[in-house]
Amino acid sequence: MASPLSLPPPPEFHDLLAQERLALFIDFDGTLVELAPEPGAIDVPQDMVDRLHRLRDTLDGRLALVTGRALDDLESHLDDITVCRAGSHGVSRLFADGSRLGRAPEGLPDAVVGELREFAAEHGLLYEAKSHGGAIHFRGAPEKEERAVAFARSVAEAHDLHLATGKSIAEIVRPGADKGGAVRAFLSEDLFAGSLPVFVGDDTTDEDGMAAANECGGFGIAVGERDSDNARYHLSGVGAVHQWLEL
Numbered sequence: 054m055a056s057p058l059s060l061p062p063p064p065e066f067h068d069l070l071a072q073e074r075l076a077l078f079i080d081f082d083g084t085l086v087e088l089a090p091e092p093g094a095i096d097v098p099q100d101m102v103d104r105l106h107r108l109r110d111t112l113d114g115r116l117a118l119v120t121g122r123a124l125d126d127l128e129s130h131l132d133d134i135t136v137c138r139a140g141s142h143g144v145s146r147l148f149a150d151g152s153r154l155g156r157a158p159e160g161l162p163d164a165v166v167g168e169l170r171e172f173a174a175e176h177g178l179l180y181e182a183k184s185h186g187g188a189i190h191f192r193g194a195p196e197k198e199e200r201a202v203a204f205a206r207s208v209a210e211a212h213d214l215h216l217a218t219g220k221s222i223a224e225i226v227r228p229g230a231d232k233g234g235a236v237r238a239f240l241s242e243d244l245f246a247g248s249l250p251v252f253v254g255d256d257t258t259d260e261d262g263m264a265a266a267n268e269c270g271g272f273g274i275a276v277g278e279r280d281s282d283n284a285r286y287h288l289s290g291v292g293a294v295h296q297w298l299e300l
């Protein structure tokens with residue numbers, strides 16, 4: 054596992070653009086926007102959508118946002134976004150015009166949602182309902198991390214589901230819901246065909262996206278201080294991502 058400080062910065066974005074048919078897959082929280090105490094409290098710059106649309110045009114459409122958030126949640130922060138996007142850790146995928154790529158995934162069984170909600174309520178934690186998953190947040194109570202992760206793991210095991218952990222969050226998703234799937238799905242479309250995929254992200258769930266980018270001849274860029282198994286390059290934080298992308 055590479056420490057972020059041992060990884061070099063990526064090549065200049067405009068040089069890559071000049072040399073390669075680049076496709077960019079970008080994580081949202083912690084990569085495009087700074088983390089906040091709660092999911093709804095993020096500060097999204099007013100002109101973020103216009104800036105992303107410019108980036109999409111620079112890449113002839115080969116830009117996808119790949120987030121752990123549900124797509125309706127992402128879209129509530131990015132009004133009228135017309136960029137390819139994948140939500141719920143990449144499992145729900147839309148093209149820029151809102152048409153669906155692949156099948157709509159299934160939500161969690163009601164019993165699982167009930168168990169997660171009940172645990173969160175009992176422990177004073179935030180439960181985030183998602184269309185294709187469900188997450189317990191413990192950013193406000195870090196001392197409850199171990200208990201929350203153990204509980205979510207036990208629920209996942211009992212229902213043959215998968216536990217996804219990230220920054221102050223434990224989430225249950227359906228098996229196979231990971232960001233690598235979104236990268237492969239977009240790359241198999243004509244729009245992205247033959248491109249060099251680059252995945253940029255700050256959290257553990259982004260590792261699958263970076264691994265898929267590597268497999269397909271591209272690379273990953275780790276953001277922030279977390280160690281990474283799959284990144285080739287490193288950027289120090291959200292500001293550095295914006296600067297690199299000339300966003």
Ligand SMILES: O=P(O)(O)OC[C@H]1O[C@H](O[C@H]2O[C@H](CO)[C@@H](O)[C@H](O)[C@H]2O)[C@H](O)[C@@H](O)[C@@H]1O
Pocket residue numbers: 080081082083084087088089090091092093094095119120121122123181188190192219220221222256258
């Ligand atoms: O894949 P991402 O776009 O990075 O989404 C990952 C999760 O992001 C959100 O939670 C994270 O950001 C919150 C706001 O900054 C923060 O309070 C929380 O501690 C972080 O885990 C989002 O709420 C989740 O649904 C995403 O899975």
